Amino acid sequence: MAVSHGLNHSYDGLLPILYSSILSEFGLSYGSVGMLVMGYRLTAGGLQIMMGFLGRFVRRKTLLGVGLIWQSVSNFLIAGTQEFGQILTVRTLAGVGSSPQHPIATSYIAENFSSRRLGRVIGMNIAAGQIGSFITPLAATLLLSQVGWRGTIVAFSIPGMLVGTMFLFVFESRRSRAPYKAAGVSTFLKDMREIFRSPPMLAIIAVQTVMAFRLGAGDFLPLYFERNLEMTPNEVGALYAIFLGSGIPAPYVWGYLSDRFERRKVVMLAMGLGSLLWFLLPCVKNDAWLISVVVMLGFITVGVGGVVLAIVADSSGQVSRDLSYGICFTISFALASFSPLIVGSLADAYGFQTSFTYVALISLSSVVAAYFLRNGRQDDPEPENVDFSGDSAELTTI
Numbered sequence: 001m002a003v004s005h006g007l008n009h010s011y012d013g014l015l016p017i018l019y020s021s022i023l024s025e026f027g028l029s030y031g032s033v034g035m036l037v038m039g040y041r042l043t044a045g046g047l048q049i050m051m052g053f054l055g056r057f058v059r060r061k062t063l064l065g066v067g068l069i070w071q072s073v074s075n076f077l078i079a080g081t082q083e084f085g086q087i088l089t090v091r092t093l094a095g096v097g098s099s100p101q102h103p104i105a106t107s108y109i110a111e112n113f114s115s116r117r118l119g120r121v122i123g124m125n126i127a128a129g130q131i132g133s134f135i136t137p138l139a140a141t142l143l144l145s146q147v148g149w150r151g152t153i154v155a156f157s158i159p160g161m162l163v164g165t166m167f168l169f170v171f172e173s174r175r176s177r178a179p180y181k182a183a184g185v186s187t188f189l190k191d192m193r194e195i196f197r198s199p200p201m202l203a204i205i206a207v208q209t210v211m212a213f214r215l216g217a218g219d220f221l222p223l224y225f226e227r228n229l230e231m232t233p234n235e236v237g238a239l240y241a242i243f244l245g246s247g248i249p250a251p252y253v254w255g256y257l258s259d260r261f262e263r264r265k266v267v268m269l270a271m272g273l274g275s276l277l278w279f280l281l282p283c284v285k286n287d288a289w290l291i292s293v294v295v296m297l298g299f300i301t302v303g304v305g306g307v308v309l310a311i312v313a314d315s316s317g318q319v320s321r322d323l324s325y326g327i328c329f330t331i332s333f334a335l336a337s338f339s340p341l342i343v344g345s346l347a348d349a350y351g352f353q354t355s356f357t358y359v360a361l362i363s364l365s366s367v368v369a370a371y372f373l374r375n376g377r378q379d380d381p382e383p384e385n386v387d388f389s390g391d392s393a394e395l396t397t398i
Contacts (some may be wrong), residue, residue, distance in 0.1 A: 004064050005125060005165065006132030008101045009159045011075055011094070012040075013133040013244065014156055016219045017140040017237060019224055021149040025083050027284060030223065035343030036091050037216050038337040043095030045333020049326040051100045060108055063100040063134035071097030072160030078159075079150040082241030102333075107311055110357075126306045134245040137222075141237030191323050200315040200374045201324065207267070207308060208332045210369040214362040216340035217278070217355070218243065218301070221294075224352045229290075230281075239294060246295040247302025258307040263314075264373035269305035275363035277301075281352035301363075305332075311373060326383040 015022075019033050054063060072169075074094035079085045109121055138154075144154040195201050221243060225236045258266045277297045284290045312324050346355040 009129035010132035030344040034341035037340035041090035041337035044098040044156035048329040067100040068164030076157035212335035215336035243298040246298035271366040278360035
């Protein structure tokens, strides 16, 4: 799961390093970049509720493996595109393959760890994805100078095809089917109604909705570094890697804090600090201060979503958990797909300072929304050798 999550984030983080080359070749605007990000995240998010439903019937390794193969092949096809419309179409299709990763993997984790440890464990899984995001700009910058943006995409697509195929052959013990035997369409609709009638889940959905409109701003940082701060491609790749790398320990740290203290306060703290840093970013010109702000921004804004996911687990039962995660990820990703288009359009019209100020205001609004979250239960006893139909519930990792 960790490798799969890392590759999933790697493919998400690859394109920002290549945007400048793609924009130059096709003569595109920042708004076009926003459309590429929107298309990918709209399909990646919009289908997650369906993946949460399919997780009741289909083995998780199958959903994750096929999804990774689909995503890799779609990215591979981008290398052969000849116009922006083709890139947009293929990139949008790549989101279909990304859709199983978050709801299926997160639900599996939530099912097998107690609430007292859940924030940290989910944080570790997010950190695995962040490691993939961190390695990508370094490797992509090196490949870009050697084989161009098309060759770079081809090189990055191969590992996903291999790992996705391997996923199909790893061992996964069967979960108990008892809670799922009656889970048909009618049950699906009934569970949907119950989730949307639950005050804790409605509060979570509200927070996810507000937070979604700040996502995707980080994709524009390489363009901002190159075009506003006049950095070289190597400097851009290094600074973007610093931004992503500083977020590697963040999910675990935020998760640890949320296991020790009230989860909603952790979310409020992170979003408040993030708001301040996004506002300061375009005002900083000194190199040392810029690196400091980028490091803090990467740490503060990455991984706090894992705390919200822990609250979802605290607020939902085992049978409805897959669906709860599917709904939350669908809302988050689907709405977040519009954020890059807004950020890019604002940058075209008014410059990046206006774009980053917009992100700062959304982050500040998230603080207000998070105030209404319920802390959830964090005093559950540790699970004692939970038996799923006599088999271990462990999924072999690769």
